Amino acid sequence: MAESNELLHGTLDTLILKTLAWGPRHGYAIARWIATVSDDALQIEEGSLYPALYRLERKGWIDAEWGLSESKRRVKLYRLTEDGEARLAVATAQWSRFTQAVDKVLLPG
């Protein structure tokens, strides 16, 4: 529907970290959570989701473990690490500073 989402660049990782701050979840569920909480404004494509998860895992901000969902399907459960928690704080602050800066330019001053 919408043209490809450039704005998402760089914020996806933060969205994932924040989602996991509520508790462990598997990949697919993370995407659904983000969609739900944002009232479907944010749609995370699987082609972005899984690479992002590997990225975060590689950096040590999340870790993964195979498990079972309630419906007994095999799922990869992701969990926020301590480093991930710290990173989330930094990234959230960055996001906040960035949006405030952009708003200074964009809003009728």
Next chain:
Amino acid sequence: MAESNELLHGTLDTLILKTLAWGPRHGYAIARWIATVSDDALQIEEGSLYPALYRLERKGWIDAEWGLSESKRRVKLYRLTEDGEARLAVATAQWSRFTQAVDKVLLPG
């Protein structure tokens, strides 16, 4: 200094359009304006700036004309077109919707 600015992705064009909405300016001055208004939070590298200007020109949202600055240096003056004005309105609304969506995920709900 700071790690490369991923968050800027997609917003740079909008920042430029908005800057030109205040009146014509040349490229270098656009970057300085954005830095000043954002209290130096936003630093636009020239390697991003000029390609962005060509992009916007190609899309018909701005147009350019060679002229002279007050200091008599040759400068390329950019001006917002009508299409650019319309685009600015759309992009600003998109930005607003996007940040609200992200905030729904990021802020303690």
Next chain:
DNA sequence: ACCGTATACCTAGATAATCAAGGTCTCGGG
């Protein structure tokens, strides 16, 4: 007269994130 700094423009190549579009497998319902 000279030199450094800031102004002002430009470009090639590297990096990196997202998306589109394919694929596999399993569970549950009709």
Next chain:
DNA sequence: CCCGAGACCTTGATTATCTAGGTATACGGT
């Protein structure tokens, strides 16, 4: 028994930004 949805994965294309170079001119200081 089949089909849709859940759940995971990957390859390739696109695209934006940055790094790091380059040119040229004006101006201030010495």
